[in-house]
Amino acid sequence: ATAALIVAIISYLVGAIPFGYLIPKWCKGIDIREHGSGNPGATNVLRTMGNEWGILVLCLDLLKGLLPVWLLPMWLLPSDSPAMLHLRVLAGVAAIVGHMLPVYLQFRGGKGVATALGVVIVLGGWGTPVAVSMFLITFAAWRLVALSSMLAVSAFAITQLVILYPYPSQTWSLLGFSVAAPLLIIYRHRSNIVRLWNREEERTEIGKRSST
């Protein structure tokens, strides 16, 4: 129980580091909240500052999910502990919630896609390659990052459900995560859903830069 509390707090604080806000502020003096979609995420940084900056934020936000899930449970539990999976899931949820609701930014954070990708790279399972493939194929077709993100997390949830459902007693935490994280991420995209519905969502062209 103590290990769980330590993991939850540290993962939250790591997830809450708002790289999508800090990188534009530190490197160019830009307040990302006043540009593009206003979202402090990789897509909006790419849209506002260019490809290389977007990729930098993507990598940093991904590490916020990957490192806590990978390292903290490994340090705190013996490697054969049956609680390992549950502690990893807890770390993942805390990091994603930290990204979405960061203390450092009055709880106005990002949408959690890049951080969730970092989490599921460690948690593993077939959902991850399926989600990444779904993202790449639909992005190639439509260039709408928010739509591709929502389709990717939906594909993740469905794949994980189909694969884990026969083993509910060992994998209940991962099963719960696999449904809850995509729902949270889609909920964070509600402004994008309205724009997509009204055909106002901006397409993201890799290589071009919109007005700053």
Ligand code: NKO
């Ligand atoms: O500014 O509102 P915006 O257009 O920026 O941004 C919408 C966008 C916000 O997300 C991001 C991060 C972009 C990351 C792109 C790489 C995603 C690769 C595949 C994701 C699979 C995740 C699976 C997680 C399962 C829980 O959407």
